[in-house]
Amino acid sequence: MASWALCWVISGLPNSSRLHRRFFASLRMTVVFVILRSVATKNLKSMIMKKLILILSALMVTIGAMAQGEQQAPIEYGYKQTGFMSVPKVGGYIIGGYKYSDLDGANGGPGFNCRLIRLYVDGSIFNDFKYRIQFQANGTAPHVKDFYIEWARWREFSVKFGQFKRAFTFENPMNPWDVGVGDFSFLVQKFAGMGDRLGEANMGGRDQGIQIQGDLFPLNNDSYRLLHYQLGVYNGQGINLADANRAKDIIGTIQFQPVKGLYIGAFGWTGTWRNAAGDDLVRQRISAGLKYDWDNWTVRAEYATAIAGEVEQSGAADAFYVTVGVPVLDWLKIYAKWDEFRAQGNADSSHDMISACLNFRLHKNLNFQLEYRYHNNKLLVKPQYNEVWLMGYIRF
Secondary structure, eight states: OHHHHHHHHHHOOTTSOHHHHHHHHHHHHHHHHHHHHHHHHTOHHHHHHHHHHHHHHHHHHHHHHHHHHHOOOOOOOSTTOOOSBOOOEEEEEEEEEEEEESSTTGGGSSEEEEEEEEEEEEEEETTTEEEEEEEEOOSSSOEEEEEEEEEOSOSSOEEEEEEEEOSOSSSTTSOHHHHSSSSOOHHHHHHTTBSOTTSOOBOTTEEEEEEEEEEEEEETTTTEEEEEEEEEEEOSSOTTOOOOSSOOEEEEEEEEOSSTTEEEEEEEEEEEEEOTTSOEEEEEEEEEEEEEEETTEEEEEEEEEEOHHHHHHHOOOEEEEEEEEEEEETTEEEEEEEEEEETTSSGGGEEEEEEEEEEEEEETTEEEEEEEEEEEETTSSSOEEEEEEEEEEEEO
């Protein structure tokens, strides 16, 4: 019995945590001492009693030491605190390539171009406060795209303030890497702030403001949440600009996830934008759609329309798109997209685009796209034209 106990204790648990290894080391020493002593006295009853007493004593002392080691010291806040801060993550990506169009003047004419050069820094402090700064380096005027701080202690409720994406449509908050084709949809461009239908310059779908968001009602052992919400208050003037009036834009969304990966949502936007002439133009819009991403399959469909005061002021307009992505191989995914914008809310003002795009994803941070685009823009003298885009994506 003594030999068996000695072998069992000495064997230990090699895959245990550091605290467990400390515990078993103390226990082994105690058992070895007791067995040797009991063998020397040849008194079985005394051996058993003393063994139990000493082992229980060692167990209590070791557990107490472990509990004391596990207890974390309370965080001390103050200007002298320099800990609890992650190492800032620095990265960026480049998107560029060649665009051909048989429509004169489209995309600045056929040729090579650099779509985006982005550099970013992000990190966290106390694990609760997250920050991000993102710069766009290409173009005639390099500028800041994002800067914000987010208090994200709870998944159910977080607060973000600074400059960031507007909470309007599923596609607008997406990274260009994840859209699947060479550019965002007409819907996002005209209704989310990437060349707004009212004349606002391309703001990258962003504005300055404050936003709350969260995910509620866990399902399937908290593998996903049923409800996602966002509500933001914004200046209404876009990025890197001071507010031009006292009015604020309010944008919000409610999204349901009945099964993992499938989101069904509605979005609303009310506010004003002051143009260069000093006119305050009403923006009142709604959108609805769905997105599904699962095992590299992708489906997105959305519809957006101007309503109420915006229609009275600037006329009707709406847009919709459908995007489907089908994985063929680990490194090849094919996207098909139907995209339409109706500048006056009717068929005679429609601009339709049908595209097919091959994505050669050779690495998580390396992608090549070959896209064919067929356009039918009824507001042009020559409504039908064709484009071929070849784009490369690299991230570091």
